[in-house]
Amino acid sequence: MGTVAASVPGVDPPRSSIEGCVLFLPRWLLPPHADNEGFAAYLLTDTSFDWVAGRPTNLVDEEEATGKYTVAEKFESALFAAEETVSRNYVARFMVELVTKKDTFRKYLHKMPVVVDNTHVGSYYHSTRNARNKKTVKEKECKVPC
Numbered sequence: 699m700g701t702v703a704a705s706v707p708g709v710d711p712p713r714s715s716i717e718g719c720v721l722f723l724p725r726w727l728l729p730p731h732a733d734n735e736g737f738a739a740y741l742l743t744d745t746s747f748d749w750v751a752g753r754p755t756n757l758v759d760e761e762e763a764t765g766k767y768t769v770a771e772k773f774e775s776a777l778f779a780a781e782e783t784v785s786r787n788y789v790a791r792f793m794v795e796l797v798t799k800k801d802t803f804r805k806y807l808h809k810m811p812v813v814v815d816n817t818h819v820g821s822y823y824h825s826t827r828n829a830r831n832k833k834t835v836k837e838k839e840c841k842v843p844c
Contacts, residue, residue, distance in 0.1 A: 738810070750796050750803060751810040754789045755782040758815070763787035766816040773812045784815040 741749060753773065767788040792813050795802045 750806045753810050754784045754813045758783045760785040768814045770812045784813050
C-alpha cells in the first residue's frame with residue numbers, strides 16, 4: 699500500500715509550492731521516506747515483476763463501511779484536503795479484490811491507483827475527475843459489511 703503523498707510522475711498533476719515544501723521536510727528529515735519515494739520511482743521503470751500500489755487518501759476508522767468507494771488512476775485533489783478520506787475497510791476491500799480478481803489486478807498492473815471513500819469525498823475531487831476523464835473513475839460498492 700502506498701500513499702497519495704507519493705506522486706506518480708507523469709500521471710498526477712504537479713503539487714502546489716506549499717505542498718512541495720511540506721513534502722520536502724520528510725524527505726530531508728526521515729531517510730526512510732526518501733527511500734520509499736525512490737523505490738516507488740524504481741517500480742515505475744521495472745516491469746520484471748507484477749505489482750500494484752494502492753494509494754489511499756486520508757485514512758479513517760469506521761466500524762462498518764457499506765457505501766461506495768472510488769478507485770482512480772491519479773490523485774486530483776489537494777494533498778491536505780481534510781474531506782478526502784477513505785475507510786480502512788475500503789482499502790482492505792480493494793486489496794482483497796486485487797488478489798482475488800484477475801481482471802482488477804490486470805487493470806491496475808504496474809500502476810498506483812488512488813482509493814477514495816465516496817461518503818467522505820469532497821465535491822471538487824469527484825466533479826473535476828468526472829468532467830475530465832470518466833475512464834479514470836471506477837466506483838465500487840461494498841454490499842456486505844466490510
